[in-house]
Amino acid sequence: MSASLTPYEERPEGGALAAPAGRKDPLRWPARSWVALLIFSGVILLDGLDISMIAVAIPEIQREFGISAAAAQWLVSAYILAFGGFLLLGGRCADLFGRRRVLVTGLAVFALVSLIGAFTGDAVLLIVSRFVKGMTAGFTGPAAMSLLAITFPEGPHRNKAFGIFNLFEASGYSSGLLIGGLLAALDWRYIFLLPAPIALLLLTAALRFLPPDPPRSERLRIDLGGAATLVAGMLLLVFTVVSAADAGWTSLRTIGGFALSGLLLAGFLAIERSVKQPLIRLGIFRNRSLVAANVSAALLYGGAMGFQFLIALYLQNLLGWQPLQMALVLLPAGLMVVVLGPKLGPLISRFGVTRVLLVGLVAFVPCYLLMLRIGPTPDLWTVLLPASVLWGVGFALSISALMVAGTSGVDDHEQGLAAGLLNSSLQVGGACGLAVVTAAIVPGTELEMLTPGVVAILAFAVLTLLAQLIHWRR
Template sequence: MPADVISTASGPALRPTRLEGRERAALVVLLTASFTLAVDFSILNVALPKIGRDVGIGTDRLQWIATLYALCAAGFTLLFGRVSDLIGRKRLFLIGMTLLGVSSLCGGLAVDPLMLFAARVAQGTATAMVTPAALSLLTTSFPEGPARDRALGLNGALMAAGFTTGAVLGGVLTDVVSWRWAFFINVAVAASVLSVAPAVLGESRADHRPKLDLPGALTATLGLVGIVYGATAAGQHGWSSPAVWYSFAVAAAALAAFWGLERKTSQPLVSLEVLRRRNVAWGNIAGLVAFATETSLVFPLTLYLQDVLGLSPAAAGLSFGVLGVGTVLGGLLAARFIARTDAKKAIVAGFVVQAATTIPLAFLGNDKSWIVPLLLLTFLGGVANLVAIVGYVVTATSGLPNHQQGLATGLVTMSQQVGIALGTPVLSAIIVSQASDGLLPGIQASILTDGALCLAASGLIAAVLRLPKPGIAAQTLSGTEGGTGS
């Protein structure tokens, strides 16, 4: 029986759920990489003014330090998810970690805007390589069931915690040492991972290697970049800016062309049969909302804590530590919740609780007595968000053979990166639109929108998501599309 059928149809009965030494080491390597890349999304945010002064970047161009990273991380992730299927997940993982180390060194040594911007482009590209490769190595290393759910729970917890950790760590490093250490830390992590990974990671790729669908890759990347850039422009200039709608128009045209190309090519970048599967399509939509809502909530709450309540940047950053703890706890609890119910119920319950803890924050006032309920609600929201995130990753990668896991995890990673990239600009645009009424009403409106989106997502997923029957879907795909896991 092919390996891909064993891993999905036979489930955990064929392998013990307790990890052996090499599996444990591989898990540590992959989780370390995922956590580091999540930190990179936010670690420079607090340091932007200082970076601008040191490197010579004007205030009007500071946002490009974050935007260039997000554009590349989100835009290229689907492409590299498919590349990992073709050249090998371990190989792409090692290439990406090498690029991350080199680009981070260049960023830490940057003396002018061009050098820093180039480093961020390379860092974003490295993220697009490593994240789907690491996730597919996780899903192909563990069979569907408790072992995989626990691994994905830890991965989701560390990725979400990494985003909030980055906000705290960036401020501490900037105040105590230098913002350059936000780059240099990556160099040390990349070197450590590269020294261990070749010995503990096993190669995984499809035996049948189709040609890479370059037209599909180009149109998909252009579409994703257009969406992210349009949302970023809305956050900076408001929804009335022509750049916003030009970007969205380009994105719509590119994605329409992508869909047309994929229907005609014999070896598509994304198998439409996979996209038509409800667990893949709706699972990834749930993931996009989950990442967009919780990571973006940090932005209006940061404005509230500093500009409304008058807390220092360090105090505001440390207050998000409770959110980070909540996400870690949620990742650990998610596997148990899924084992007792199922992944769909995890997504729905996670969104319902996240909405219930977010909507009350829309009534924040000018009194510092709000700090205690804010900390409690963000902690519970972090727990709920990670239950939903792990539920969506399990859902979107289930019922697929190993030779489709690169594609599946590429889609999962794309949902994560696009969600992170879209969330903050959208809430920022809402705050900007309410600027005439003052800062607090805009913050309240953005938080209310965030909670309402969680509530709407819970109802939609409850109504339309269907989980695959264990084993049957994987055997069907394996028989119709060829190729086995290795």
């Protein structure tokens, strides 16, 4: 980062915006800074909504198109596959070709594909539209996050901005089930249609209010070999993880998938060491805070995705609840995010990012311990609602702190890469966590089958906490 720049001084990347001199409150931002932050936050809100809303529509889509449950699950898996596979490339493209340019292009494609998905009568095209949307999110997410990082200088300003950014992200995930349930009651196609006008609104605002990308003095050359091996390796890795539960962890397809993805990623590393303009500068991994944040992000999201899967299985499949009822149980989690989000900046500035992160990670442990007490009748007041509150506290504190830690000490020209790495860790970790939990539970409808899954997410929570404690002690 450019340490000589004061808050809101004009920066070479077109980021931080000047504030009037002599302002008493140094953390009060001008209107255009707030508009920029709302655009960035709206992009990540859109991604969260689009991932979570679809879950409640799968049974209706399955019935309308007459497809199997395994095929219908690819409406979720195709998005995760493309999102996780293109995040690193998307983040680096934002650094190389301009963050505003990548953001606007991605939003335009996102809106178009949303409309195609809403009106298609073909199940295959519907799944393809989900893959393309996941791919575009792999470009827009890192672009928005890196724009935020260069707009708000490292320290209290960025801490506050990431707190608000996380508020929108978590609200998208937590409210997606509720909104999806309401829209699915009308017609599942509204779930595909809703993101289109939101994307177009964000696109228009970005063109109107975000400064143009600065011109590049040097000639850019695409590391085609690195891009091809990276995308192929990441896509195959995420695909193998997502499909492992069906194929079997010890099957030839799963073992071969992991082996081949490992070879592709090893080839990518070899290419990056030899080319003059690598797609990813490997020296960025010398930043220990960045590495620790990525490890913790993968473990945290693995447990979080497993928790959402288990509570949906318990309430909907075993107890017969409607999606809207389940969404109301998770509402306290969303409310905790709303309450804590605006306060995270001052908390991180006062206590430090590591302490705030540790408090958030600790909250997941009693949350998952409470899940061991679920029984044949739902216990709202002593199990489900307290678990929802603890999960919301942990998610709100941890995600913002990880975003701050994962971008601290990173130069402006590599913020897109740092954002792509962090988001890749979240998505791949979430896919792995879901696959592990799926493999841990015993097929059937008995309540006892959930216990191994709860133990698995509890293990994720403990490992996440240990990873940060080890980093902190160093």
